[in-house]
Amino acid sequence: QTGMFTYDPGFLSTAATQSAITYIDGDKGELLYRGYPIEQLAVHCNFLETCYLLLHGDLPDATQKADFTSLVTNHTMVNEQMQFFLRGFRRDAHPMAVLTGLVGALSAFYHDSTDINNPQHREIAAIRLIAKMPTLVAMAYKYGMGQPYMYPHNHLNYAGNFLRMMFGTPCEEYQVKPVLERALDRIFILHADHEQNASTSTVRLCGSSGTNPFAAIAAGVACLWGPAHGGANEAALTMLHDIQAQGGVEKIGEFIRQVKDKNSGVKLMGFGHRVYKNYDPRAKLMQETCNEVLAELGLEKDPLFKLAKALEKIALEDDYFVQRKLYPNVDFYSGIVQRAIGIPVNLFTGIFALARTVGWIAQLNEMIGDPEYKIGRPRQLFTGSTRRDVLPLAERR
Numbered sequence: 061q062t063g064m065f066t067y068d069p070g071f072l073s074t075a076a077t078q079s080a081i082t083y084i085d086g087d088k089g090e091l092l093y094r095g096y097p098i099e100q101l102a103v104h105c106n107f108l109e110t111c112y113l114l115l116h117g118d119l120p121d122a123t124q125k126a127d128f129t130s131l132v133t134n135h136t137m138v139n140e141q142m143q144f145f146l147r148g149f150r151r152d153a154h155p156m157a158v159l160t161g162l163v164g165a166l167s168a169f170y171h172d173s174t175d176i177n178n179p180q181h182r183e184i185a186a187i188r189l190i191a192k193m194p195t196l197v198a199m200a201y202k203y204g205m206g207q208p209y210m211y212p213h214n215h216l217n218y219a220g221n222f223l224r225m226m227f228g229t230p231c232e233e234y235q236v237k238p239v240l241e242r243a244l245d246r247i248f249i250l251h252a253d254h255e256q257n258a259s260t261s262t263v264r265l266c267g268s269s270g271t272n273p274f275a276a277i278a279a280g281v282a283c284l285w286g287p288a289h290g291g292a293n294e295a296a297l298t299m300l301h302d303i304q305a306q307g308g309v310e311k312i313g314e315f316i317r318q319v320k321d322k323n324s325g326v327k328l329m330g331f332g333h334r335v336y337k338n339y340d341p342r343a344k345l346m347q348e349t350c351n352e353v354l355a356e357l358g359l360e361k362d363p364l365f366k367l368a369k370a371l372e373k374i375a376l377e378d379d380y381f382v383q384r385k386l387y388p389n390v391d392f393y394s395g396i397v398q399r400a401i402g403i404p405v406n407l408f409t410g411i412f413a414l415a416r417t418v419g420w421i422a423q424l425n426e427m428i429g430d431p432e433y434k435i436g437r438p439r440q441l442f443t444g445s446t447r448r449d450v451l452p453l454a455e456r457r
């Protein structure tokens with residue numbers, strides 16, 4: 061019995077982590093952040109309110125929301141030296157390689173927030189990381205484009221500031237489109253935390269050594285990059301482009317045949333999940349956002365969106381996928397929304413990392429805040445050779 065939830069003793073004895081932050085019921089397709097359903101947070105709250113909730117355990121009141129927003133807004137700039145760190149990369153470096161480096165490099169600048177065992181340091185590091193991730197992601201993008209960096213503007217909100225740093229130039233005023241601001245804010249909320257996924261477990265294990273918060277979050281960025289995890293939105297859009305190039309909706313049958321052929325190694329990217337054996341609740345919300353953005357931008361006839369909906373319909377009716385409980389996950393539609401916003405495919409996982417930073421920090425702080433925590437040491441079952449002696453070189457076969 062842990063709080064409101066009961067688990068069988070067998071599960072508890074093997075469960076590596078107990079946490080009070082995010083609850084997923086994979087069979088019901090339910091996702092709660094600190095008890096609040098994701099469907100309600102996505103409609104009634106913005107991303108910074110969700111950040112406050114994940115970090116502090118409850119939604120902020122009006123004063124707390126205003127204070128937290130002001131604190132984050134006033135920490136959005138990064139040290140001017142960071143731009144010289146970027147210059148070491150090739151212009152065509154993958155943005156996730158750049159972001160992994162930039163986040164780790166924050167450790168070299170903010171010494172008053174690097175002692176992970178100091179609650180004040182953790183508090184400041186959390187604000188700095190949430191505030192600076194949009195600036196760093198936009199810098200990685202601008203560096204690749206060969207365009208000047210745009211400094212944050214404190215009169216804009218979190219998503220609007222990021223859009224301007226990404227797509228604004230010093231040559232003219234950038235007008236933030238409210239529909240894009242809302243879509244981005246929702247994408248951030250939907251990706252903010254997801255209990256003990258691969259990158260969160262990486263951050264916990266890394267932070268358990270007592271390293272600084274920036275280094276632990278950089279480890280999470282590196283893990284999220286993988287195509288089986290946060291890289292799936294980039295892979296899902298690439299998959300849709302490939303099917304489109306091979307003939308689009310008419311060719312879906314051929315593609316599905318390849319997926320069913322185990323030897324092909326082809327997966328339906330954006331489908332399936334380690335935990336959800338029902339529809340990922342985030343995917344439904346992402347599809348709604350997709351509809352809204354494409355309609356507002358007059359892109360509802362976007363061939364990739366039509367292809368995605370046709371692929372989803374077939375997968376939801378095909379026994380192969382139904383038997384394996386393969387439903388669309390958060391990554392299936394997020395790529396289409398981000399593409400409509402103008403975000404390049406190779407930056408999709410950077411957006412995911414930007415959003416997930418608050419979840420990583422909340423989970424790291426929950427672990428470090430527990431006086432019983434110790435350095436992680438995953439168990440192993442040894443399957444190698446039994447003891448044997450070294451033979452002289454001449455006798456080795």
Ligand code: SDX
Nearest residue numbers: 254257288289290292327328329330331332333334384389
């Ligand atoms: C994220 O953990 C998290 O919470 C992650 C995440 C988060 O917010 O942090 O939710 C974000 O990472 C979402 C997942 C994004 N990844 C993808 O969309 C990549 C494509 N999906 C697959 O790689 C896969 O579904 C995984 C890795 C997500 C899960 O793989 P599992 O654990 O092997 O899935 P499973 O055990 O349920 O598979 C059952 C069967 C297997 O086939 P059989 O051996 O039974 O014949 O389904 C097959 C799998 O091979 N399968 C797929 C498939 N996913 C599983 N077949 C085709 N296409 C797929 N996408």
